[in-house]
Every structure is written in structure tokens, then in C-alpha cells.
Amino acid sequence: MASKHFLTIKNMSKAVIEAEYAVRGTMSILAGKIGQGLKEGKKYPFTEITECNIGNPQVFGQAPFTYNRQVLSAVMNPELLKTNVYHKDVLKRAETYLKHAPSGLGAYSDSQGFKIVRENIAKFIEKRDGVASNPDNIYLTDGATFGLHVSLQTILSGPNDGVMLPIPQYPLYTALLSLNQAHKVPYYLNEEAGWKISIEGLQKSYDEAVKKGVNVRAIVVINPGNPTGQVLTAQEMLDTIEFAHRNKLVLLADEVYQRNIYKEGSKFVSFKKVVAENNKYPIDLFSFHSTSKGLMGECGIRGGYFELFNIDSAVQQQITKLRTMYLCPNTTGQVLTDLMINPPTAENSAPEVYEQFKREEQGIFDSLKYRAKMVTQFLKSMKGVTCNEVEGAMYAFPRIHLPKRAIEEAKAKNISPDLLYTMEGN
């Protein structure tokens, strides 16, 4: 019998069907069902569900910065500028945004984002890296996700194209590649060596893909690692850049966790800095940042940006055009992005404003650092579980050593052993 629908699973986009997004996959759906069951009074050996499948700090009680929300609310409703509910520094900051964006949050901004915000981001990058940054090369986005979407859409040109992805990885990449009908070229991080990138491993993955006819176009590096929590050393970064250069790959640097580094002596270094300072390997670089992570964890507001470095101007024109098709990033997220990279300082703020901000920032950082340590210790204390130290980001990635019989049982049920493990008890 013919379907009564014109649009069916048979004639819809194959690319959409093939895209898998594990973050909201089988386990997430099961958790949703159990959560619903708990609400309806069903009995489980626990009374609540804690959803740790995605970094969403404010769900767990992390408060937003007082200063940021005050400024955002005043930009949202400039009436507040005429009241005395906020410190004058807050009002001054809100006024600055409204001066540079006189139509406020309600008008479309430049497609690339408010100029004032791009200028401030460029200053932030220059200060961070000691390398020049041009506001024209910065594109504000609704979270890093949108930037990755636009970048991959620009780079990928046909069904033979492929992109190198770290394994374990943040599953968004696999999904975006499926949507763009491109090959996933996995490279394996070395768990025994603290999730290090192995250059031999990179080359091996690349060569294997090429042998299969894949036109490898780009490599994604997530630093600090998601979900593996490692922080790259300068040498690893340089080796990776040299590898990308040798094989003519565009580098996509996912640096959304640049503020989330907990390991003593470890420090975030941007790929841009390393590329710029080693002009032997002038690779094409896209760098991504977001307001969703870091210390603010403002996931829902959707802010972020990407910076182009050493990108052909004709290609950049196309990226700008593509960005215009999606009109503009949400303006609230743009202002929040500015607040992220341009926070109150001892120089530009009254002591009480600056001190409150610093106190809140330190509190969040200490809490994240403490939890990273606690989670690792707890996982390590479990029988049959090992876990590397969380150096950065917001995730621990344990290894579950399953008995042979469990693996055989999974095989018999035609599911993966880790899925069997996580589904146990239901």
C-alpha cells in the first residue's frame, strides 16, 4: 500500500537519515523515558537522573555571572539605564553597546556580527597570542556549532572529500560530515599516553583513507580535548601543523574549552599562535570559540565566533556570502560574546564590580577543577574502570574493562559492549 504521505523515509534526504548524533542517541532516549517514568511514580533503584551527556553547567546550578546578566538585561531593556538598579559601571557598559548598535538588539546586525564586538575579539586574540588579528576575519556565530556547520559546508566539495576526526570525539563532527556527505577519516588518540595525538597515527589514518580514494581535505583538532580532557603541548601542536602542511589539510581548531584547564603547569596555546610563529607551515586555519563553555557556561544564549587565518580572500568572500544567507547571529549572543572576551578588569571597573566578577569567576573555576578531580578519582576507584586525569575541558573519558562473557553477550544481542553495559539494570 502506498504511503498516504508524499514525503517518506524512502524519498527524503539520505544524508539526514545517515547522520548519527550520539549525544542524543539510544542512551539519551532511554534516560528520557526513565525520567518520565520517575515523574509518573515508577520505581527504580534511584530517584533522579543527572544528564551528563552534554556540557550544560547551568542545569547543575552553576550561576551565570551577575555582571553579564545585568549588562545583558539593560541592553535588552534600555529603560533600565534610567534607573538605579545597577552599578553605574554596568550601565556604562550597556550604554557602550547601544552607542555602537543604536538600533539595539531588535535589528539585524551585520551578518558577520556587530563591528564593535569583532574589534574587541581581535584585541582579545592579539593580547592572548601576541599575533595580529583582523576584525574582518572574525565571524560571530550562534554557538561554535553554527561556525563549524558553515566552515565544513564551505570546505567540502564532493562525495570523495573527507575530514580527519579524533576518536574519541565530540559526535557533532560525525553528524556534520554525514550531512555534508563527506567521509569521516578517524585518527585515534593514544589513551595510554594520556590521549596524546600520535603523528604516526595521523599519517597512517591519512594514508589509509587516500588508499580508499578519499580526498582528505581537513583535520579537526579539539584542544582541550572533548570528551578526552587532554591539553595539547606546544610540540604536539607543531607536529600536527607540520602534518597538516605536508598533506595540504585545512586545520579546524575547536578551542571552546580554552579557559577550562585544570592541570598544574598546563596552559592553553592557540593553534593560531603556533601557526603564526612558525612560518614554515603556513596552513589554512579556522579557529572556533563559544560562550557555552569556558567559565560562563551560557549554552542557551548561543554565542560564539570563528576566526579565519591564512584563508584565500576569494574563499573568504564566499564564507561571508554564506554567512549573510543566514542573516545574522542572534544579537544577545553577540553581546555575551563580547562580555566573555572583554570582562570587567581592575583598570576599567570600580573595585567592587571587578572583585565580585573575580570572586564568581574563581568560584566557578575552582568548582569545575574540583569536580574534574572528584570524577576521575571516583571512576578510578571503581572495579574494572580506568580513567586518565582530566587536564581540561569538562569531561572524563573512562575505560570500562568488561569481562569476556559480557562482550560475548553483547555480540549475541548484536549491540556494542558499551551499550550493553550502560543499558544494564533496565
Add this chain to the structure above:
Amino acid sequence: MASKHFLTIKNMSKAVIEAEYAVRGTMSILAGKIGQGLKEGKKYPFTEITECNIGNPQVFGQAPFTYNRQVLSAVMNPELLKTNVYHKDVLKRAETYLKHAPSGLGAYSDSQGFKIVRENIAKFIEKRDGVASNPDNIYLTDGATFGLHVSLQTILSGPNDGVMLPIPQYPLYTALLSLNQAHKVPYYLNEEAGWKISIEGLQKSYDEAVKKGVNVRAIVVINPGNPTGQVLTAQEMLDTIEFAHRNKLVLLADEVYQRNIYKEGSKFVSFKKVVAENNKYPIDLFSFHSTSKGLMGECGIRGGYFELFNIDSAVQQQITKLRTMYLCPNTTGQVLTDLMINPPTAENSAPEVYEQFKREEQGIFDSLKYRAKMVTQFLKSMKGVTCNEVEGAMYAFPRIHLPKRAIEEAKAKNISPDLLYTMEGN
């Protein structure tokens, strides 16, 4: 000589290169240059530029609704709930959102959007149409654009697929089809008959495309028209639905101007209502709405939604999955969408709150209606220009009757006559 870049115009996405987006095309770029020139003191026969190439009301001084911005600012910064800067009705509304979304704006919401907002949208649709609406079939989006992007991405399955588009049209559609490497199947609105849809014209366009081997999958209808400003009659809608049904087409109903109707006796009727009430033609329907237009004109905040009607459940699952890949729509836009479809009423608000809202709403409506009339009258008064009455939306679409010599000159310069006309004087 080889390019020093790995990513070049030759190896990047052809689909991105081919996508044209006229709203920010040649004229828009020229206007930008002249604007810059004016700032630098260059002389022109005018002193300022008014950018009318995109509906962006707040740039022209249209104020946002006081109530909406007060509520949004209090949801953004719940500290304000403890102050007396706002009317208690405003605080109550903000509290309601925070009650249903206890992590506030800073956490990811459900990918489909806050449940409370989807429930309210369903109620709004039921009241508007007298037809049942299910919150599970509603997807909140960052503006209608994102919804169209996701919908077309889902529907289009290969290089032979095509979508019918009105001409004149809002150029986003052409751009999105290029990105999805699908065929544009134009159908021409009848200018002499006030931009009516001609069913014979639809069938002719469809047949011609099929003859060329195009697999026509869907038809886009924009009502009220963009940029043509007409409002469809019930008969036109029914005929269009019958046409879609006969040819097994999915209907995409762009209804973002549903509040912008200025013609006496004209009324917005949704495609959903007509489809639901005429069960002879149970077509697959996607309907789009946005906070950017209507009477609030909140373009920058990026809110909106789409509703699925009569969509196969397996397809819907895929749409939900696709939506999750982009995490969630920005939360500020979600709250604003609720404010759009769930405004203060005489029943739920203190008289002073309701009256201020109504006064502002009437002011905006009257101003838009007046301007629609003024613009048409002005255009009609120009020599060699004709223009249909603006019945709805925010645009007038004049015809410029150029002398034969101008058309020949354009041909000699290898540009279109309308571009020659608009570029004159530079």
C-alpha cells in the same frame, strides 16, 4: 604558480559558490560603498542612505514593545524580580517562564524548544485556526530562516530534486536550494491580477520541469507575499493545495507576515486551516512563523517556529534528530516567540498593562499601513513606474517601464536593465 592556500575557489564547495543571495548582492555592496563614501565626506546628490533591501523595522525607529523587553530583561536577570522597577504583571510573566525553565536562559533547552512555549504556540494555532495543534509537532527556531534550512535539508534527496518557488520571491529560497544542490522551479505570479497565483501557470511550470527530468518535490508559497505584498484568497489557497495534492508536492507555507495585512476586508487564513478543513487533499505541510516581522519586528533576537502537519512519523523523527544536531534555538528568541503568540490580554493583565500594549501595537500597525499606502502612491506618481497595491507584508514591488534605449544599453553592457536603472547616477 600554485596557490599558497590549500582551500581555494577551485576546490571549495561548488554549491556555496553557486548560491546567490540578492538581498546582499551588487546593489547592497554598492550602497555600502556609498555609505562609507558619505562618512568620509564624499559628495553625492543625497546625504544619507536608507537601506530598504531587507525588512528591518527597528533600524527605522520602530520601537520594540515595552512589555516584551521588560519581561525579557527580567528573565535574563532574575535579580529584577526582587525589585519594583516593573509592573507586577511583568514580573509574574517572567516568573512563569523561569518556573517552567528553572535553569533560565543559560542552559540548553530541549532541542525542539521549551515545552511551555510549544504548548502555548499550539494553543495559539488552535485559537487562530479552529483546528487541533500538537506541541510535539512544533519546532522552535532562530528566525524562520533556520526552519526553512532544516526543512529543505530534510526534503531534498538528490541532484534531480526541485522545489517550486514564486517569482518574484524572497531570494533566500533560491540560495537555500543552491546550497542543497536542488533545482529551482519558478512559477510566475500574475502582476496584472495583483500578483495572483495562476493554477494554469503552476501546472505549466511543473510540467516543464518534469519534462527536463526534474523530480519536483515541494512548493513554496509566501502568504502574505514577499516581496509582492498580496494576500491570498481562500479559493487561491484551496486551488494551490489541490495542485500540490495532484502532483504529490510537500507544501512549505511561509506565513511570517500573517499579522501584516492592511487591505480592508482582507484576512489572514493559514494553509493549515484550509488543508485541515478540506480533507480531500491531505497534503504534507510545513508552516513557518517568525518574531522578525509581524508587529514586533524583532529581527536581531532570532525567534520563530515551524509546525508540521500531516508529516510521516518516521520523517518527523529524522527532523527531530536533525534539529538536535544544532543543539537548541537561542533561549531569548524562544521566550520572545512566546510573547508574540501569547501577548498580554484584557483577561490576564491589569488594564494599564494591557492598554499600553494595545496602544503600542495599534501605533505600529497604523504606521506600517500608512507607509504601505504612501510608498505605493509615491511609486505610482513616478513617470514610467506602476505598482500594485500593498495588501500585506512590508514590501512594494514596482514595475519600472524602461525606454527601449536603456534596455539596449544594458544589453550592450551585459547587465540586466533593472540593474542598469538602479546603478544610474554613480
